[in-house]
Amino acid sequence: MPKTAYVRTKPHLNIGTMGHVDHGKTTLTAAITKVLAERSGSSTSYVSFDRIDRAPEEAQRGITINIAHVEYETDTRHYAHVDMPGHADYVKNMVTGAAQLDGAILVVSALDGVMPQTAEHVLLARQVGVDHIVVALNKADAGDDELTDLVELEVRELLTAHGYGGEAAPVVRVSGLRALEGDPRWTAAVEALLDAVDTYVPMPVRYTDAPFLLPVENVLTITGRGTVVTGAVERGTVRVGDRVQVLGADTETVVTGLETFGKPMESAEAGDNVALLLRGLPRDAVRRGHVVAAPGSVTPSRHFTAQVYVLSAKEGGRRTAVSTGYRPQFYIRTADVVGDVDLGERAVAQPGDTVTMTVELGRDIPLEAGLGFAIREGGRTVGAGTVTEVAGVKAAAAG
Numbered sequence: 001m002p003k004t005a006y007v008r009t010k011p012h013l014n015i016g017t018m019g020h021v022d023h024g025k026t027t028l029t030a031a032i033t034k035v036l037a038e039r040s041g042s043s044t045s046y047v048s049f050d051r052i053d054r055a056p057e058e059a060q061r062g063i064t065i066n067i068a069h070v071e072y073e074t075d076t077r078h079y080a081h082v083d084m085p086g087h088a089d090y091v092k093n094m095v096t097g098a099a100q101l102d103g104a105i106l107v108v109s110a111l112d113g114v115m116p117q118t119a120e121h122v123l124l125a126r127q128v129g130v131d132h133i134v135v136a137l138n139k140a141d142a143g144d145d146e147l148t149d150l151v152e153l154e155v156r157e158l159l160t161a162h163g164y165g166g167e168a169a170p171v172v173r174v175s176g177l178r179a180l181e182g183d184p185r186w187t188a189a190v191e192a193l194l195d196a197v198d199t200y201v202p203m204p205v206r207y208t209d210a211p212f213l214l215p216v217e218n219v220l221t222i223t224g225r226g227t228v229v230t231g232a233v234e235r236g237t238v239r240v241g242d243r244v245q246v247l248g249a250d251t252e253t254v255v256t257g258l259e260t261f262g263k264p265m266e267s268a269e270a271g272d273n274v275a276l277l278l279r280g281l282p283r284d285a286v287r288r289g290h291v292v293a294a295p296g297s298v299t300p301s302r303h304f305t306a307q308v309y310v311l312s313a314k315e316g317g318r319r320t321a322v323s324t325g326y327r328p329q330f331y332i333r334t335a336d337v338v339g340d341v342d343l344g345e346r347a348v349a350q351p352g353d354t355v356t357m358t359v360e361l362g363r364d365i366p367l368e369a370g371l372g373f374a375i376r377e378g379g380r381t382v383g384a385g386t387v388t389e390v391a392g393v394k395a396a397a398a399g
């Protein structure tokens with residue numbers, strides 16, 4: 001049976017749930033789809049909790065591991081929503097999810113308040129370019145008002161500390177669990193949260209006229225059809241039949257199919273969350289972190305200069321200084337690449353310092369000034385930076 005094509009009737013935005021493990025992100029995600037599916041004339045489908053956390057290991061451990069995408073529509077907008085994992089071991093997957101967001105819902109349990117990954121996610125979101133955060137104080141059904149007031153203050157302070165303007169950020173008390181059960185008080189709270197997202201997260205400027213670029217988030221095989229890459233289009237437009245370059249796989253191919261949430265589309269534009277079917281591309285040639293782009297539109301590079309903040313021990317960072325020769329992982333767009341740090345004459349940077357460094361990555365990737373990134377080591381975030389300058393020529397060629 002032919003699938004119904006995607007019809008663009010409303011502005012599309014990418015949002016998602018982030019926050020500490022067990023604070024209720026997946027439950028809230030399911031509740032949002034349920035509340036919207038029950039509106040009259042709704043085109044949203046309810047996505048249950050076990051269809052979001054559907055990997056056997058997720059069900060068994062009761063935690064989210066992989067990021068999951070759901071779609072829904074409010075009266076004014078179409079959203080792709082990424083439900084991210086909160087567990088410290090899967091921050092890596094969270095960064096990939098956050099890299100495509102126009103705004104985020106920070107889920108904080110009213111019972112527990114700000115916890116380590118609440119803070120880490122806010123920092124990472126800032127770094128990968130998420131400009132707006134709406135707070136869901138979840139489990140409000142089980143908390144008392146005075147404690148919840150304190151948690152609210154704490155969250156606002158955290159947001160302000162990371163440049164989000166915590167005073168102005170909407171903070172909505174919700175219960176994902178009770179809303180899922182259909183309790184009217186709490187379905188109304190989810191409605192209020194969605195109104196806050198609709199009004200507080202602005203429609204971003206989309207660079208649809210720029211050359212096409214999509215950071216690969218995931219790779220799948222559709223039996224009989226070929227290799228599919230998924231992700232959010234960062235800029236430009238792509239149509240079925242277009243030639244594209246796969247940076248990382250170092251090959252060119254043709255887009256033979258385009259879909260969003262299982263619905264075919266003729267063309268996708270900046271902001272769209274899509275699956276691209278690529279002609280003749282072997283499954284193992286492409287992976288997360290690669291970039292699909294208009295041929296010749298970007299020159300990948302491995303050398304750059306950056307302004308970097310080295311996290312203090314209090315923020316979960318290192319206790320000891322970083323020096324030239326340090327080799328952590330750099331999280332840039334959806335890529336995760338090792339890099340050699342050179343601190344120049346300064347030679348060392350203490351936790352809490354902001355420094356200029358030059359970096360040589362383990363492989364070439366598309367880089368540009370202004371690109372934000374995170375630095376991680378041994379499963380924790382140790383730094384946050386912004387590219388200030390990209391060396392146009394590879395060192396080997398220059399020297």
Ligand SMILES: Nc1nc2c(ncn2[C@@H]2O[C@H](COP(=O)(O)OP(=O)(O)OP(=O)(O)O)[C@@H](O)[C@H]2O)c(=O)[nH]1
Pocket residue numbers: 019020021022023024025026027028062063064065084085086087138139140141142174175176177178
């Ligand atoms: N009382 C109460 N419990 C809730 C609420 N929302 C979620 N829970 C419970 O909290 C636990 C964790 O919920 P999840 O939705 O899996 O939390 P999560 O944030 O997605 O967890 P990770 O993705 O693993 O980080 C489950 O036992 C939920 O039933 C709520 O609003 N009220």
Ligand SMILES: [Mg+2]
Pocket residue numbers: 025026027053063064083084085086
């Ligand atoms: Mg979850």
